[in-house]
Amino acid sequence: MKLDKGKIINSWPFVIAILGILAISKIENQYYLGMIFNTLLWVAIAGSWQIVGGYAGEFSLGHAAFFGIGAYTSTLLYIHFSVSPWIGMFIGAAFAGIIGFLLSWTCFRLRGHFFTLATLAFGQVVLIIATSWRSLTSGSEGLLLPIKMGFWQMSFESKHAYVYLVLIYAISVILFTYVMERRRLGYYLIAYRENDEAARSLGVNTFRARLTASTISAFFTAIGGTIYAQYTFFIEPESVLPVTLSIQAPLVSIVGGLGTPFGPLFGAVLILPLSQFLRGIFGSSFNGLHLIIYGLILIVVLLLMPSGLGPVILKGWRKITGAQVKKINASG
Amino acid sequence: MDILVQVVISGILFGGIYALVSIGLTLIMGVMDIVNFAHGEYLMVALYTTYFLNQLWNVDPYVAAIAVIPLFFLFGLLSERVLIRPTLDKPAFVHVFVTLGLSIILQNLALLMFSGNFRSISVPYAQYSYEIFDILINYPRLVIFIVGILVAIGLHFFLHYTWVGKAIRATAQNKNAALLMGINVQKVYAITFAIGVSLVGLGGSLLMPIYSVYPTVGFQFVLVAFVAVVMGGLGSIKGAVIASFLIGLVETLSGFFIDPSVKQALYFTVFIMVLLFRPYGLFGKKTKVA
Known part of the structure; x- marks a missing residue:
């Protein structure tokens, strides 16, 4: 009986999550739906990034490239060959996976800062290629997706459908990370991050583990690109390949807590929502102010809580629920 | 043919700016093991400072440099104390994102205060040229080139023949040993960072006569500087300078022969290649800071 009560309390987050998911269908406000879409998209992008960035500690600043490759692959296949975005999404993801594999295979011999700088340069190269290869991507004019609604076209009238789509995407990434963390791959990556030499001396092939992780990371990131393209019906290099995307992916993970499955969610x-809220207040009258506040929050969080806010919140949560469990036990 | 020679020379001369930016970056990276992602934004602030000194009090950009250098030295000391020092004992990603955060703040502060407009000043000598063997040498570019070289030489002597310079090199080689020898490593870090920032300040003043300033101007320069630092070999000032001039050359040549928009893709590809085949840089040995 005691156990049941404890279980009920511990399952609160899931109850809240399920209620939240059900509540999405009741939200009609387009602004909030857009905010939810954005938030969930970033849960997934940051989650994809941290498969290699958080667990292996390989700090990539070029993940926008994979996002853009996903968006452009599915969109071009859709426009020119009428390939359904559902299929294009996986083709793009596979393509990004291959590129991610090749990039990592060549760059993983670089340690620390040099890996970060190489990935930053790689992201810029892809951005420049997308901008200057006009015959393929029509450059900075961008590509307009055919507006033809239907499930097979992954194009929906209501934002709800997109929110559920991106929700499935985000849950898949979190679930994958959660499982990975408890499997051999996760242990190998963490072993590499903590002490490469020790891991290798125990016979762990850390190079192969990192390659696997970065391929998967690129794969998942690219899926986000397709979903984003289908949501906005328009892509251009500056919207799907910006360096800000490469920066924000690790940023979200760090603020939430690096190397934890739920970090990107937090x-x-x-x-x-904070940045959208700030942009809403200051965006029109004080251009740039919201990003200044954003930058300040970032610096403060990093300097005061480098392990992120997620663990702090979790600790607080456990304290509250732990206290309640005790109380119930005492009364029961 | 004449045009080609002309292009080559103006490219090499412009490399002086990259040299001033990348010398500071390589010094900071080599000594403190920190990638300063806000380095380009210091250049942007220097450009705005020079711009407003010129617009408000009609100060010549080259004269402004005399004020900008000490000002940026203090700016460097301050930002090292407030932002960099607290990150030094934390994981590497902390300093990466603190400097990125600083760069976001500075960029948007500029956007908020000065709007996104391109601003430039007009000085009479911006178009002055010397004619040598039918080749025009632009005066402001020549100044950039000469100052870039002089700074590199001066810094070399400073690092090799002064006590502070030796302390900086000792810290770069082995922080703990330097600490045991009684070197105040914290102070060395502060001075190193401030020197790097004041060199960027100097670069900003010299660049203003021939360039426009806008909030995101720093980003492209810092990317070039990263390339130069890595190509030159981490912490190698000589390497960074040579690489800077090479990049200036490659940039103008590829802009001349190929599409100007491709030039960046070209040297980023070169950059990744160098990283892969010569991880210690084209001129670098395994030692840091020389």
């Missing part, structure tokens, strides 16, 4: 829920 990070995105804390950051994205």
Whole structure:
């Protein structure tokens, strides 16, 4: 009986999550639906980034490239060959996975800062290619997706459908990370992050583990690109390949807590509504002010809580629920 | 043919700006093991400072440099104390994102205060040129080139023949050993960072006569500087300078022969190649800071 009560309390987050998911269908306000879409998209992007960035500690600043590759692959296949975005999404993801594999295979011999700088340069190269290869991508004019609604076209009238789509995407990423953390791959990556030499001396092939992780990371990131393209019906290099995307992916993970499956969730829920809210207040009258506040919050969080806000919140949550469990036990 | 020679020379001369930006960056990276992602934004602030000194009090950009250098030295000391020092004992990603945060703040502060407009000043000598063997050498570019080289030489002597310079090199080689020898490593870090920032300040003043300033101007320069630092070999000032001039050359040549928009893609690809095949840079040995 005691156990049941404890279980009920511990399952609160899931109850809240399910209620939240059900509540989405009741929200009609387009602004909030857009905010939820954005937040969930970033849960997934940051989650994809941290498969290699958080667990292996390989700090990529080029993940926009994979997002853009996903968006452009599915969109071009859709426009020119009428390939359904559902299929294009996985083709794009596979393509991004291959590129991610090749990039990592060549760059993983670089340690620390040099890996970060190489990925930053790689992201810029892809951005420049997308901008200057006009015959393929029509450059900075961008690509307009055919507006033809239907499930097979992954194009929906209501924002609800997109929110559920991106929700499935975000849950898949979190679930994958959660499982990975408890499997061999997760242990290998963490072993590499903590002490490469020790891991290798125990026979762990850390290079292969990192390659696997970065391929998967690129794969998942690219899926986000397709969903975003289908949501906005328009892509251009500056919207799907900006360096700000490469920066925000690790940022969300760090604020939420690096190397934890739910870190990106905390990070995105804390950051994205806040930045949208700040932009709403200051965006028109004080251009740039919202980003200044954003930058300040970032610096303060990093300096005071480098392990992120997620663990702090979790600790607080456990304290509250733990206290309640005790009380129930005492009364029962 | 004449045009080609002309292009080559103006490219090499412009490399002086990259040299001033990348010398500071390589010094900071080599000594403190920190990638300063806000380095380009210091250049942007220097450009705005020079711009407003010129607009408000009609100060010549080259004269403004005399004020900007000490000002930026203090600016560097301050930002090192407030932002960099607290990150030094934390994981590497902390300093990466603190400097990125600083760069976001500075960029948007500029946007908020000065709007996104391109601003430039007009000085009479911006178009002055010397003619040598039918080749025109632009006066402001020549100044950039000469100052870039002089700063590199001066810094070399400073690092090798002064006590502070030796302390900086000792810290770069082995922080703990330097600490045991009684070197105040914290102070060395502060001075190193401030020197790097004041060199960028100097670069900003010299660049203003021939360039426009806008809030995101720093980003492209810092990217070039990263390339130069890595190509030159981490912490190698000589390497960074040579790489800077090479980049200036490649940039103008590729802009001349190929599409100007491709030039960046070109040297980023070169950059990744260098990283892969010569991880210690084209001129670098395994030692840091020389």
